[in-house]
Amino acid sequence: MAESLASDRRDEIDRLVGFVRALRSAGIRSATSTDFIEAVGLLDVGAREDVYRAGRATLCDDPAQLPVYDRVFARWFGETGVGERMNPMTVTVERPLGLGADDAASGDDGDAADAPALASARERLAHRDVAALDARERRELARAFAALPARPPQRRGHRTAPSHRGSIDLNRTAREQLRRGGEPGPLLRRERRPRPRRVVWLIDVSGSMKPYADSYLRLAHRSFQSAPRTTEVFTMGTRLTRITPALRLQDPDRALAAAGELVPDWSGGTRLGDMLRAFGDRWGRRGVARGAVVIIASDGWERGDAQLLGEQVAQLHRLAHRVVWANPHRGKAGYEPIQSGIAAALPSVDQLVAGHSLATLAEVLELAARA
Amino acid sequence: MTAVHDVTELAHRLASTGYLADTDLTTVGYLALTMQRPLLLEGDPGTGKTALAEALADAFELPLIRLQCYEGIDARQALYDWDFARQILHLRTLEAAGGVDDPQAVEDSLYDERFLLARPVVRALRESPAVLLVDEVDRADDEFEALLLEVLSTYRVSVPELGTISAPQPPIVVLTSNRTRDLHDALKRRCLYHWLEHPTLEREIAIVRARMPDVSEKLATRIVEVVQGLRSEVGLIRAPGVAETLDWARALHQLGHDDLDVDAAAATVGVVCKYREDGDQVRAFVEATVRG
Numbered sequence: 001m002a003e004s005l006a007s008d009r010r011d012e013i014d015r016l017v018g019f020v021r022a023l024r025s026a027g028i029r030s031a032t033s034t035d036f037i038e039a040v041g042l043l044d045v046g047a048r049e050d051v052y053r054a055g056r057a058t059l060c061d062d063p064a065q066l067p068v069y070d071r072v073f074a075r076w077f078g079e080t081g082v083g084e085r086m087n088p089m090t091v092t093v094e095r096p097l098g099l100g101a102d103d104a105a106s107g108d109d110g111d112a113a114d115a116p117a118l119a120s121a122r123e124r125l126a127h128r129d130v131a132a133l134d135a136r137e138r139r140e141l142a143r144a145f146a147a148l149p150a151r152p153p154q155r156r157g158h159r160t161a162p163s164h165r166g167s168i169d170l171n172r173t174a175r176e177q178l179r180r181g182g183e184p185g186p187l188l189r190r191e192r193r194p195r196p197r198r199v200v201w202l203i204d205v206s207g208s209m210k211p212y213a214d215s216y217l218r219l220a221h222r223s224f225q226s227a228p229r230t231t232e233v234f235t236m237g238t239r240l241t242r243i244t245p246a247l248r249l250q251d252p253d254r255a256l257a258a259a260g261e262l263v264p265d266w267s268g269g270t271r272l273g274d275m276l277r278a279f280g281d282r283w284g285r286r287g288v289a290r291g292a293v294v295i296i297a298s299d300g301w302e303r304g305d306a307q308l309l310g311e312q313v314a315q316l317h318r319l320a321h322r323v324v325w326a327n328p329h330r331g332k333a334g335y336e337p338i339q340s341g342i343a344a345a346l347p348s349v350d351q352l353v354a355g356h357s358l359a360t361l362a363e364v365l366e367l368a369a370r371a
Numbered sequence: 372m373t374a375v376h377d378v379t380e381l382a383h384r385l386a387s388t389g390y391l392a393d394t395d396l397t398t399v400g401y402l403a404l405t406m407q408r409p410l411l412l413e414g415d416p417g418t419g420k421t422a423l424a425e426a427l428a429d430a431f432e433l434p435l436i437r438l439q440c441y442e443g444i445d446a447r448q449a450l451y452d453w454d455f456a457r458q459i460l461h462l463r464t465l466e467a468a469g470g471v472d473d474p475q476a477v478e479d480s481l482y483d484e485r486f487l488l489a490r491p492v493v494r495a496l497r498e499s500p501a502v503l504l505v506d507e508v509d510r511a512d513d514e515f516e517a518l519l520l521e522v523l524s525t526y527r528v529s530v531p532e533l534g535t536i537s538a539p540q541p542p543i544v545v546l547t548s549n550r551t552r553d554l555h556d557a558l559k560r561r562c563l564y565h566w567l568e569h570p571t572l573e574r575e576i577a578i579v580r581a582r583m584p585d586v587s588e589k590l591a592t593r594i595v596e597v598v599q600g601l602r603s604e605v606g607l608i609r610a611p612g613v614a615e616t617l618d619w620a621r622a623l624h625q626l627g628h629d630d631l632d633v634d635a636a637a638a639t640v641g642v643v644c645k646y647r648e649d650g651d652q653v654r655a656f657v658e659a660t661v662r663g
């Protein structure tokens with residue numbers, strides 16, 4: 001009897017631990033078992049909603065994880081009851097690794113760290129349109145992306161550090177004065193330290209961008225890895241999806257695969273205006289875009305209302321420090337920004353730049369750092 | 372005294388202060404109290420994050436100690452500071468009395484307990500059991516989070532000149548964030564997490580009725596219907612929170628309305644929107660909805 005109770009309990013714990021493992025492999029990296037098991041123990045292990053709530057409280061720490069959590073929970077504990085809740089970010093559908101599976105290097109050719117090879121590949125690929133590369137070249141390209149230098153743009157911060165210039169540091173001055181028995185001494189100063197400026201990537205993953213989306217996601221991954229605290233990345237398709245959590249994975253291929261899990265709408269249509277509005281409502285005005293360098297990566301094919309797009313970019317422009325639009329067609333001969341979408345957006349864009357080859361994409365990254 | 376037996380009891384206690392939480396939130400709250408862990412609440416402005424800390428303090432009759440975060444906040448505003456003016460005064464007094472021979476003794480007497488200014492965190496440790504509200508953490512710099520993490524992991528603050536200040540019983544800690552940026556993983560891991568949504572229609576009507584019993588049920592319902600529509604159907608710069616619902620109800624009630632008609636709505640609608648840019652959209656939507 002006691003034995004079977006104990007083994008019941010062991011089964012129960014195994015199941016909970018397995019669930020946590022499944023969450024982790026679905027990209028919820030904050031999940032660890034200890035708190036979860038303690039929390040379940042304080043509620044009713046037998047009640048499905050209690051397990052659900054204990055898990056949400058202890059395993060998730062970001063609203064973007066909630067749809068993933070719900071999906072894995074349903075798979076692990078069955079469909080009924082909880083689960084059909086409104087999620088705040090996006091509706092995520094079941095889908096195998098969306099991108100990176102065929103074109104991004106899953107295997108390396110054993111020469112990953114071979115600097116000369118990388119350099120020559122970079123040279124060969126520098127000005128080629130990434131849409132025209134074969135599988136092998138794409139692998140080289142992926143490696144070249146991973147080696148691009150990235151750093152965040154800077155702004156003057158509010159925190160200060162001791163300095164010879166700058167404003168008077170009352171606290172340190174006072175302390176020194178007390179140390180001298182109250183005798184006034186030199187005024188000590190402090191200066192605002194430069195701080196990384198926020199960078200926001202909005203990447204169009206609709207059908208027309210298919211050949212380029214992978215490259216932009218790799219750029220964004222580099223950018224994120226250089227400043228994880230101040231970089232946010234979203235994809236725009238039929239829905240807006242925040243993929244920042246997935247980019248925490250250091251390995252670019254794994255990060256892109258995890259991002260693929262989050263994005264429900266690869267290669268569908270885009271309604272850029274709606275996407276930017278969703279971004280503004282959900283994130284932009286709450287501070288994510290405020291003072292930020294915003295990079296929109298899109299070919300500007302708008303299936304929705306071009307006027308709405310114009311308004312939304314204008315609004316973004318008012319909040320942001322700079323709005324940069326990277327367009328894979330910009331660098332090509334005969335390009336004119338006449339697609340209704342980009343034409344409407346142009347008045348509020350600080351810079352419209354090319355982005356179709358390694359060289360032009362590297363420049364986008366550089367531009368982000370200098371903005 | 373902060374012990375609760377189960378989730379339902381906590382819900383009742385909160386409701387007795389006028390705070391109506393759903394089961395998701397009450398469950399996280401119960402877990403945070405029982406596991407003695409800080410509770411991190413994220414959500415849009417006006418979803419009741421700050422109010423939950425107030426309700427907890429109220430429900431358990433504990434002091435509420437509030438640390439409002441802002442850009443540039445540091446240990447001197449959050450933990451403790453020294454009262455320089457009084458230190459100097461003390462020094463002058465010593466000098467006048469001719470007692471400044473031993474520099475070490477002088478320095479010791481300068482960094483004495485009585486010159487310590489306890490800021491919210493230290494106050495909470497000293498006064499615990501208490502509720503410590505760390506409001507709008509996302510406004511602080513990320514360095515500040517490291518400081519918070521240390522305090523929330525150990526519930527101790529060490530003052531080099533004095534020694535360690537610790538809490539016999541950890542305070543109830545509520546952190547809120549409007550999510551203008553991501554918080555440190557380590558800080559989030561230390562906390563139990565909850566994402567607060569705007570309340571459902573039924574709950575929001577109940578909130579209006581609980582906070583303002585004089586407002587008629589009809590008026591409360593009409594107002595909440597309009598506000599919920601504004602949230603879901605109109606892309607506003609800043610969607611109205613429960614705070615705006617309550618303000619609107621108060622305004623209409625004070626003007627003697629117990630239903631929402633076009634004129635009353637037009638006269639008071641300013642209360643609902645916080646951004647001038649939203650004004651036109653709000654007015655148009657309200658008028659259309661009220662007309663039916």
Ligand SMILES: Nc1ncnc2c1ncn2[C@@H]1O[C@H](COP(=O)(O)OP(=O)(O)O)[C@@H](O)[C@H]1O
Nearest residue numbers: 389390391416417418419420421422578613614
């Ligand atoms: N669940 C609730 N029950 C009762 N009142 C609430 C509830 N949620 C919000 N409120 C009220 O709405 C107003 C805004 O809430 P507040 O806590 O300031 O929002 P936040 O801190 O999330 O921005 C306050 O007056 C608060 O009392």
Ligand SMILES: [Mg+2]
Nearest residue numbers: 420421506547
């Ligand atoms: Mg608040």
